[in-house]
Amino acid sequence: MMNLRQLLVVIDPTQEAQPALERAAWLARSSGAVLELLVCEFEPALEGSLLFDDRQTEQARAALLAHRHARLEALAAPLRAEGLQVQVESRWGKPLHRMILARIEELKPDLLFKATTHSHGLLERLRLSNTCWQLLRHCPVPLWLVHPGQWRGQRLCAALDPLHSADKPAHLDHRLIATARELAERLQLDAHYLHCYAPLPRSLVFDAELVATYDAYVERGSRQHRQAFEQLLAPYAIPASHRHLEQGYPEEVIPRFVRDRQVDLLLMGAVARGHLDNALIGNTAERVLEALECDLLVLRPQPGESSAA
Structure with a gap:
């Protein structure tokens, strides 16, 4: 809470x-x-x-x-x-x-x-x-x-990372969901949940075997992200209409989703990486954040939260 x-x-x-x-x-x-x-x-x-x-x-x-x-x-x-x-x-x-x-x-x-x-x-x-x-x-x-x-004070969205590609502790996604649900109830906001992912572009694939099976590779990745997203949300009573799995780069998908859905508040998780003492939200934090047209609520991992296996 x-x-x-x-x-x-x-x-x-x-x-x-x-x-x-x-x-x-x-x-x-x-x-x-x-x-x-x-x-x-x-x-x-x-x-x-x-x-x-x-x-x-x-x-x-x-x-x-x-x-x-x-x-x-x-x-x-x-x-x-x-x-x-x-x-x-x-x-x-x-x-x-x-x-x-x-x-x-x-x-x-x-x-x-x-x-x-x-x-x-x-x-x-x-x-x-x-x-x-x-x-x-x-x-x-x-x-x-x-x-x-x-x-407007009408809609919020939690940006989730169920495969923890940003080295983000698994518990942080659940805190984002819990916080989104609590704020939605307390403030009468419509809460949505978003996960976006980007497969390796075909133009960057040079391995002959992967070129031949590229479509299967994309479908396999899509299925993996879909399963992880559904598994993350399974404990929560979230309607399908409020679960959004999008293919594309975060710096493009997240700002577009916020704009198209008229999101007022975006929730994201911050991660301290390496010895740079730098908070990153995914690998493209600056491009995502600088393109936003809404409020941003950032949660950090709590002490003792470990990264997901």
Whole structure:
């Protein structure tokens, strides 16, 4: 079960609109969770500046933080007025992702909300800043990246990997399913489940025996993925109309599925690989994520979860 008692929301002090707060408040209304609004500020001119003495520098920092704190209180006031529990926290320091991670360590929230960068292109795609990528790598709690576009709040999709081709622990797929089902019930969302796979293209097959049996190879792979997908979903009462097995590359299939099905929230599992200390969602994380036109909820393996055999 996904605990929803404490939600941490990163506030962008440079923006008027706060989509991360809007989404977190929407969730808090149905869960009763406490919200904390966090703003992290840093101004290089107020860090060891030769223009001010230490006392003036400290006063200038305090004044800037007081201004940011007042903004948090203004954001919190209408939410408190409707009965939500909201606390505020302002911090000085950089880089932003480390400040956020430090607060996560202190607060132990159940979920972190952060807005993505607004895109001004023809398509409102999910633009991930360096802070977003660092949080994908290191955030120990579920991370909800909020898309700046209009929120319909109608449909979610869990992207699953039953053959664990991304070296993802088997238990993580079941957590994704359980989380999707819980959110769907709690928030009245229509939940779908997607697995996509891509056979080796015919143009890259040079082995004579495989060339001769290529169609059989594709059918065999399709059958294997279908069986694994059905086996994964077997314990759950999920109608066939909400189970989607698609052939194609994830960076093409997932964004297209999200767009065509008008998915509002995509759930994916993050995996730390090797010694790169890098969170990957499959082998094509950046291309998948940068092409998305919806919110993204990322779950990490829990301590002790082992990879599937």
